[in-house]
Amino acid sequence: MQTKPKLILDHLTVTAATLEEGVDHVRTCLNIDIPAGGKHEYMSTHNHLLRLGDTAFLEVIAVDPNAKKPDHPRWFALDEKGDEAPKLASWVAATKDIEKSLMFAPEGAGQPTKLSRGEIFWHMSITDDGSMPYGGAYPTLIMWQEGPHAATRMEDKNCTLKSFSIAHPKADEIKTFLDGQFDDEKVSISQGSEINLSAEINTPSGVKILS
Numbered sequence: 046m047q048t049k050p051k052l053i054l055d056h057l058t059v060t061a062a063t064l065e066e067g068v069d070h071v072r073t074c075l076n077i078d079i080p081a082g083g084k085h086e087y088m089s090t091h092n093h094l095l096r097l098g099d100t101a102f103l104e105v106i107a108v109d110p111n112a113k114k115p116d117h118p119r120w121f122a123l124d125e126k127g128d129e130a131p132k133l134a135s136w137v138a139a140t141k142d143i144e145k146s147l148m149f150a151p152e153g154a155g156q157p158t159k160l161s162r163g164e165i166f167w168h169m170s171i172t173d174d175g176s177m178p179y180g181g182a183y184p185t186l187i188m189w190q191e192g193p194h195a196a197t198r199m200e201d202k203n204c205t206l207k208s209f210s211i212a213h214p215k216a217d218e219i220k221t222f223l224d225g226q227f228d229d230e231k232v233s234i235s236q237g238s239e240i241n242l243s244a245e246i247n248t249p250s251g252v253k254i255l256s
Contacts, residue, residue, distance in 0.1 A: 050146045055139040055187055056097075056196075057209065059105045059255070060121050061131035068093055070131035073223055075246055075253045079105055080200045082129035083162050084112070097206045097246070100139075103255075106189050107133075118175030122184075123177070128205040133242045133256050135181035136209065138227060143188040150186065151222055154178045157188070165198075166190040183222060206234045207245040207252055212237025212248035214254040227253045 061067030070095075071079045082092035082104070089112035108123050121135055140146040143157045147170055154177075155170035162180040170186040172178075177185060189195065200224050209232045213219055216236045223234075243256040 047145070047148070049149050049226045050142045052138040052140055052146065052184065052186070052223070054074070054101060054184075054206075054209065054229055054232060055137045056102045056104050056119040057133060057206075057242075058121060058137060058181075059103065060123060060126060060134040061105060061107045061132055062126050062128055063110075064091055064093065064105065064107040064249050067107055067131045071095070071103070071105055073256065074255045075204070075248050076250045077202055077248055079103065079202060082200070084109055085160070085162060086112070087115065087158075087160055088209075089113060089115050090119060095204060096196050096201050097204055098196065100194045100196055101205075101206055102199055104195045118173070120169075120171055120175055120178055121181075121215045122175055133244060135177050136184050136211075136242070137169075137187050138184035139187050139189060141188065143170060146186050146226070149222065149226060150179050150219075151183055155185070157186075158174050165195055167195075179213055179219055180217065181242065182211050182216075182234075183219050183238055184227075203249050205212075205247045206231060208233070209245075209249050210235070210237060210241075210243045212239070212241040214238065214240075
């Protein structure tokens with residue numbers, strides 16, 4: 046029997062119709078101005094990033110209106126976003142062996158794709174249609190290059206993740222796929238009538254809820 050690579054919570058992703066709306070949403074929820082990030086040329090998206098520790102962060106991501114539309118679907122279902130309000134839509138888990146981790150993931154979880162921004166390189170599981178496994182309730186997978194985590198390069202606003210809750214109609218299936226790979230006391234997965242992601246984040250002004 047093959048050993049399953051360990052998965053570690055890497056980052057939470059807020060999707061928005063525009064980056065400005067996403068930044069405003071985080072400000073409203075956390076009372077934090079999330080710092081600017083960068084651009085993803087391959088996906089024609091851009092982001093803002095908030096450090097949540099040495100190996101974890103929060104990302105706000107949206108379509109870059111100044112970039113040429115790619116000839117493939119964008120990640121995190123951003124092409125389907127339309128005018129939908131910003132929300133905590135997905136999470137990303139880190140692995141040391143993305144190809145092996147995908148062997149234990151749900152069918153259609155994506156293919157490992159090499160990406161970069163500046164001096165940072167990583168592989169990420171990307172689906173052909175831009176969708177997210179279980180609508181974002183199962184993690185997108187990431188494998189970083191060796192060296193300091195990307196979060197260590199981000200501005201420290203003195204925020205940390207307290208808890209992350211996932212509700213999904215097929216919660217038991219998600220937990221079965223994660224069994225033997227992911228175990229984090231901060232993360233809970235429960236049955237729900239619809240998909241809902243919510244995070245408690247410690248901020249300088251107290252514990253705030255992001256959803």
